[in-house]
């Protein structure tokens with residue numbers, strides 16, 4: 563499938579995987595709708611995409627607020643007339659051991675990683691149904707497959723995203739031609755660890771530092787692959803990890 567003139571909303575487009583995905587999809591003809599809270603970063607990305615001949619708009623928003631998502635959808639439709647896909651990529655990973663009781667960090671992960679995905683689907687689904695098809699891609703994680711130290715809450719949120727994706731797929735793909743994919747990366751070199759405040763976790767992250775991790779572009783390529791299959795093909799899960807990661 564060609565992405566020419568497909569309109570795709572990408573959350574968490576201001577850095578890492580979302581940014582690389584926006585560049586990849588715009589470079590292949592998609593109209594990309596850049597959603598995040600950091601206006602400067604999104605404007606810089608939009609300018610870069612346009613300088614390379616692509617099409618992008620900035621749509622500021624917080625995924626934890628359904629009304630922000632509705633505004634993003636309206637902005638996308640005003641700019642491009644329709645919506646063909648949603649990439650629910652925004653996420654946080656403030657790892658900590660449960661006994662530290664960093665409950666406000668747990669709340670943030672539930673709000674962004676789970677409720678943010680639900681909000682996106684709730685806002686975009688009516689438009690995809692109008693179009694009689696489309697794609698929803700949710701960025702879950704290797705953390706949906708296995709626990710790692712300090713990841714009890716993070717892993718739980720990403721397991722929720724993976725299982726929600728499977729439910730969505732079964733409900734939407736046969737009935738409406740809306741294909742759904744869960745992307746499950748291992749370690750990728752991004753800013754994701756920047757929200758970690760638990761000093762014990764920070765000390766124990768040396769394994770990651772020694773490993774050759776994935777690059778954001780590797781995940782962007784996986785998302786592009788899922789999006790460019792014929793409509794009859796649903797790529798359910800892409801579990802993609804660094805060769806060196808155990």
Ligand code: NJP
Pocket residue numbers: 573574575576577578579580597598599600623624625626651652653654655674701702703704705746747748749750751752753754755
């Ligand atoms: O991380 P990072 P990644 N509303 O920190 C945005 C998953 N993953 O690219 O709002 C809207 O560079 C934030 O934007 P801003 C991971 O769980 C990663 O690695 O401007 N947006 C930024 O653009 C996550 O789901 C790895 O601050 C909000 C983006 O989220 C996805 O990959 C491994 C927001 C985070 O970019 C992308 O993360 C894995 C909000 N409330 C899964 N809060 C990995 N990197 O190793 C945050 O298995 N954002």
